[in-house]
Amino acid sequence: MRRIDTTNRSPNLFGSGKDGFRNGDMGLGVSPTEFNAEWCNALQEELASVIEATGVALNGANNVQVLNAIQNLIEARVGDFSLATGGANVKTVALNPAITSYTENFSGVFKNNALNTGAVTVNFGGGAVSLRADTGDLLVAGDLPANAIVGYQYINGDKAYVTSTVSSQALSLAAAEARYSIQQGAPVATTSGTNVPLAITIPPGVKRICIAINGMSTNGVSPPVLQLGDAGGYETTGYVGSSGTNQASNSVFSTMNGFALSGSWNGISYSNGLITLTRIIGNEWNFAFTATGEEYGPGPVYFYGNGSKALSAELDRVRLNTVSGVDAFDAGQAIVSWEF
Secondary structure, eight states: OOOOOTTSBTTTTSSSOOOOOOOOGGGGTTTOOOOOOOHHHHHHHHHHHHHTTTTTOOTTTTTTHHHHHHHHHHHHHHHEEEEEEEEEEEEEEESSSOOOOTTTTTTTEEESSOOOOOOEESSSSSSEEEEEOOTOOOOOOTSSTOOOOEEEETTTTEEEEOOOOOGGGOOHHHHHHHHHHHOOOOOOSSSSSEEEEEEEEEOOOEEEEEEEEEEEEEESSSSSEEEEEEEEEEEOSEEEEEEEEEEEEEEEOOSSSESSSSSEEEEEEEEOEEEEEEEETTEEEEEEEEEEEEEEESEEEEEEEEEEEEEESOEEEEEEEEESSOOOOOEEEEEEEEEE
């Protein structure tokens, strides 16, 4: 800030060295204090910098921007939160002290700068991350009102979850029950085809998936497998794990094109069992499987398996296949359930 320093200022008006302005009196030959560009520019930038420090653009039609900016800055200091800047859906939150990377469970609060109109990303200093509802869903228009205080927590290596309530999370009782109770799809026949897509679209944010198998068999000796997929399609590589068959003698089978559902397979096996997929972190899933069936003549056989798979995006589909991709399914059914 600078005080007026033109030649016809009023010296020491506010104390020694504190010059000010004076009115003119033409009858007495007293000229009014003149402005100069330096003083006007200094005043302009002092006021503008207060507004812009909160991430708000100057608006000539708004005469309370300085007041609002001062209130926001005071609230940020007293309330121990940071101010978001940027646009409606692409935001920056400058933390003090600044950070350059994120750690799991890093958390905080910020004051939102503008109502969002869709999905939101925020850069807290370590790069832009997707801001999600605590259900895992992308934010929708209106979830973050302007000036709302937003709590967040960084989880899963690439997302920050809102820990304060957002509009789309305020569910009715019926909607809450539909989301948080165990959901189940319709039974899918495993009676034909070399692969069987389980006819559901798995919603985002699901934490566990169970697939019940009843009476499944194939017309060949290639072991059945479970394959996972995302928006890019089914993935046929990168599966880690093995499965076994325990009868008179043990046999173990490992495959990389899916999770194997048998250590050995003779084509007339009738499996009754359960596959469980559990999200570990991000898009990485663990696989566990147990089943019983008939194989190699009379007497029960026990199938088991475990493994893991990291997908390239959010899991949204599963299907049954075989290692060879040639043998066809010819009996039974499967049913999928999931929970958040």
